[in-house]
Amino acid sequence: MPEDSGKFADKIGVYVAPGGQASVNNQIIEGQKQLRPTKYIPYRGSVHFVGREQELAIVHEDLQRGNYVAIAGMGGVGKTELATQYARQYQQDYGGIAWFNDRKTNLAAEVLEFFLKFGLEIPQELGGRLLSLKEQVAWCWSKYPDSPLPILIVFDDVTDLANLGEVVPNDNHFRVLVTTRLRHLDPNFIQEIPLDVLSPEKALELLKRLLGDKDRRVENATEAATAICECLEYLPLGIELVGGFLTGEPNLSLNTMLRRLQERKLTEESLQREKTIGQSQLGVKAAFALTWSELDPLAQQLGRFLSLFSPQLILWDLVLWVATDGGEEDEEGKEERQLTWSENELNEAKKQLYKRNLLQLVEEREGYYKIHALVRWFLQEQLAASGEMQSVLETTFATAMIAVAQILPNSPTSEQIESIKDVVPHLEDLGNRLIAEINQATEEQIISPASVPNDQVAWIFEGVTRFYQGQGLYQLAEPWSQECVNVCQALFTGDHPDVASSLNNLAGLYYSQGLYSEAEPLYNQALEMTKRLFTGDHPNVASSLNNLAGLYDSQGLYSEAEPLYNQALEMTKRLFTGDHPNVASSLNNLAFLYFSQGLYSEAEPLYNQALEMRKRLFTGDHPNVANSLNNLAGLYDSQGLYSEAEPLYNQALEMRKRLFTGDHPDVASSLNNLAFLYFSQGLYSEAEPLYNQALEMTKRLFTGDHPDVASSLNNLAFLYFSQGLYSEAEPLYNQALEMRKRLFTGDHPDVASSLNNLAGLYDSQGRYSEAEPLYNQALEMRKRLFTGDYPDVASSLNNLAGLYFSQGLYSEAEPLYNQALEMCDRILGVNHPTTTTIRKNLAILRRQLAPRPIWKRRLGQFVKILLRIVILPFYLLWRFVKQLIRN
Known part of the structure; x- marks a missing residue:
């Protein structure tokens, strides 16, 4: 009995539980895509390469x-x-x-x-x-x-x-x-x-090549050129820096250059208190210092600024945006940053750095640059010595990074992920610097690292977490979410809103993977901390109550979830008199809890209240209104009230199309839900094109694996399955299952649903040996996921019982039907459609098992004898006549 057929509950609010109505996202791949070998070499390589x-x-x-x-x-x-x-x-x-x-x-x-x-x-x-x-x-x-x-x-x-x-x-x-x-x-x-330094001969050859064939200074002052290479310890980086310097100063003699370099090296050696670089690198530092002294002030400022970026892949357009806008939208903010750089000025400053070999072009990526790690270290030294400008530059950089991190929603599309992929290395680099600085700080002297305000630090880690989580890379997202908790706990002693928020977000990451046992204590910690922080009613407390309720709701722990949802609703009503978006969301979530239990009469007035409130709050089209229309339609759909559901689904779809031009997850969700309505009525020809549109839209929205793509695959498969088109359904069910396994490590409700659905397909074809292990895996997984009674567990018990019944294994089927029925009686009530179905299944089984009375058995035997006596002569006569005709 396949499930997860497509209705999702579209719960709106701070917390959206999976299995609720969300719908589509990601791309289905017909088998694996064919990889093509590529030859990616990011750097051009020096045309003056010698000596190796x-x-x-x-x-x-x-x-x-x-x-x-x-x-x-x-x-x-x-x-x-x-x-x-x-x-x-x-x-x-x-x-x-x-x-x-x-x-x-x-x-x-x-x-x-x-x-x-x-x-x-x-x-x-x-x-x-x-x-x-x-x-x-x-x-x-x-x-x-x-x-x-x-x-x-x-x-x-x-x-x-x-x-x-x-x-x-x-x-x-x-x-x-x-x-x-x-x-x-x-x-x-x-x-x-x-790899050692260059030989003296090769070092001299490199310097000569850097100056070019027309420059005769090396030939005219070979002794000075040789001494320069020796002063630089024959390090290629140092020779390149000096070569860049001399190219920019064509009238400077090598003897003068040597004297300056020796003086600078002696100065650097006397200042070298800490062995942060080796003695052999002092010449390089001296060369850098000379180059630095010849740069325009703006080029110097740009060099300091670039030292804040991750050095390997710097997109120049990103630098321009950070330097000229920096996430500030008003002129007042720009004045506070004290930066008045124009794009033309920055481009000219970049040319200086490039010509002096402080900045290198990444050949394979147009508009990308890199900085040698040692040069970056020197630039960071200059930044540290720049006084107030250090704070200005660091604040400008961090503000921009935070602004980008805040762009990503909780469930970003591939387009949104693509828009910040070039920023993520710099976010990670900043995050790692923050971690290092905080780890070095004492408990008595916690500072705001890298000029990032304490109350903004969490965004750095949250942005990286969402980037990976949005791609289904949960193992890469988890360390950043954990570090967010660690950093917030280090910055804020005791209770703090950001600590509570970081705990909540980590819990949400675990929740999205079905790791409920890991999520629950974190949600509880967040709730208790929020209650201590905000005495009485507060939006954060209501939100935390709602989140914990959603976790219990998803596990079928309805008795634990209901009082929390009610508390959240009552608190929100006290906080916001009259209509308010938070009140509408709370009404919606409590309605969904009742809906999940089949308590439609309790759910309907709450869904209606939420819809009417949202209509009053938001004139015209609004996503929240569309969501409420969709949820109420889903309620009517589940009760078979198709004439009431269809216009609401259509209104939601049309509103979403007006709100979101082109592809959008909400539009795909509406297509999916309307398709399910038609499917429920047996209107397969109307349902199929909508399911296909939803699937194709989701594949365009989300590259790679995504839960919504898997759901869309599953829904289309169920449509084919219901029509007996098993060969069309099976590959889609398999793709959905494999995608979900890749997305969700360990146990997860979606994986269990896919196992169950594929087992149902095999069951319907009489492939019992293939169906049984899948039904068992789904049942065991659900038991681990949902402690106590839960509808999905009852469904799995019922399905496995049905498999045994089909094979005549009645003694194996009966206890499973009993368990399923008792569970549904407790959680859904005796009149729920699911409870009624299982009761009928058990009744049919018991009729098969019940011994027949003696008189019925004897009557049956008598009928069989009578039939033989009456029918056998006629049969023999028919055989005789047939033989005569043949002859």
Whole structure:
């Protein structure tokens, strides 16, 4: 008996429970999408590359032998440059090239996002067992397309070999090249190629190439040029900085340059109290200092500002937006930030930084730049020494990042996710800086880190959480949500609204995965803290009551949920006299609780009150009015009052189409619900195009896996199933099940529903051996999810009993029917349609089991004998006549 047929409850308010009416989102994939090998090398590579021919050859030999290879050395020695040159020079030897950066973001997250871009559906569970992030990454590599040539993977700037171990493929078809500052690596794991400074001859050659063929200063002052390279400790980064400086000063002699460089190096050495950089890098710092001194003030300010961005992939349009708008919408806000930069001024300043090699272009991504990690460190030093300007720049940057983080709603679409994907690395970098600063602060001296107001800090973590959660990447979202709790607890001693909010949000993340036991204590903590913070009535208390009630509601714990919903409603009514959106939401949620229990007479007046209130509050079209129309229609639909439901569903659909031009989740939800109405009446030809429209719209809205796409697949499958079109239904049911398993780790109501539905399909075809294990999995999962009585558990008991009944296994079926009936009597009441259905099923079973009276048995025997006596002669005569005719 398939369920989850498509009606969702569209609960509106601070808390929206799944299984309520939401509807569609994500993309169905007919099998797996075909990956195509790509050769992605993000950096152009220097045209002046010299002196690494031997290292290039060694790298190639070791990689061809199948070794993992690490180019190891200090900052500024040219590790990334060597990896870039290798990938470009030897790309014909590889079937594909993938490039990842450890400092840009979490390595596992970056690998998973790489495969998600190709539409690969990444499982979170296989064979009934949850997959770790390492196993998910390994599965992704196993799906990389076959190629006669090996695949090169570059992991740039690796800071932790443990992180690397989580993402490297265990397959000799792949070649792994790493750059790292770590030394003395485990030779059993990776082949280390130490990268030292350039030889004096190659360093001089590099300086000459940087100045160009027409510049004769190196030939005319070879001794000074050699001394410059020596002063720079033959580090390529230092030579590039000096080369950029000299190119901008064509009349400056090398002797003068050498004197300035030596003086600056001596100054830096005397100031070097902490060994934050090595002695060999002091020359590079001196070169940076000279370059810095020649920059215009605005270029210097821009350099300081850029040090706040994650250095690996900086979108210039993002920099312009942050610097000129910064999330401030009014002129007063801009004045407070004290920044008056224009776009033209910033572009000119960028050119200075680029010409001086402080900023590098990312070739494969138009409009993207990167900053060498050591240069960024020097820029951050300049930022720290800039006095009040440091606070101005940090505040401007953080304000903009927070503004972007606030853009994402709780359930973002793929378009919304795409709009902030270039910001997320910078959000993560800022979040990690906040964590580091807070961890260093003492309990007595908690500060506002990075000029982020304490009451805004949580948004940084919430934005990253929503980014990953919106893609179904719950394992990547969870650490950020947990860190949000940790950071808020560190910033605010004792009770605080942001701490309560962070607890609530983490609970919501667990709730969305069906992890109710993890969610409940957090919701309770949030509620108790909010009650202590706000004595008497308060909107936050009402919201917290509502959220905990929603959790109980979803588990079928209606007796626990109802008083909380009522408290939330009464409190909201006291807080807001007359009509108010929060009151309408509370009415709606309590109505849904009654609706879930089949208490339609209690639900209907509440739904009506919510609808009328919203109509008074919002003149014309409004999403809340459309939601109320939809919910009331769903109530009538469930009672078979189709003539009352249809106009409401149509009103909701038309209103949503006017509100949301193009594709929108609410429009897809309305299409789905109207389709179900037609389906309920057997109007399959009217239902099918609407289900298909809903599915296609959801696939356009959400790339990859999404709960709403899985629901839409399930609904269309059920339509086909109901018409006996099993071959059309089965692949859709399977796709919905696999998608839900990937989305929800461990137990989840949607996974249980999909198991149940697929089992029902097999059951209807007499494929009992395939149906039974699925019915059992669904039942056991629901028992783990829902403690005590719950309608879905009763449904599973009924379905499994029906399977046994169909096979004549009456003794196995009877106790299951009894359990299901007793459970429905307790939670739904004796007159509920589901209760009535199960009672009829049990009655049919008992008729089969009941022994017949003796007189009935003897009468049956007599009838059989009589039939033989009467019919047998006629049968024999017919056979005789038939034979005569043939002859």
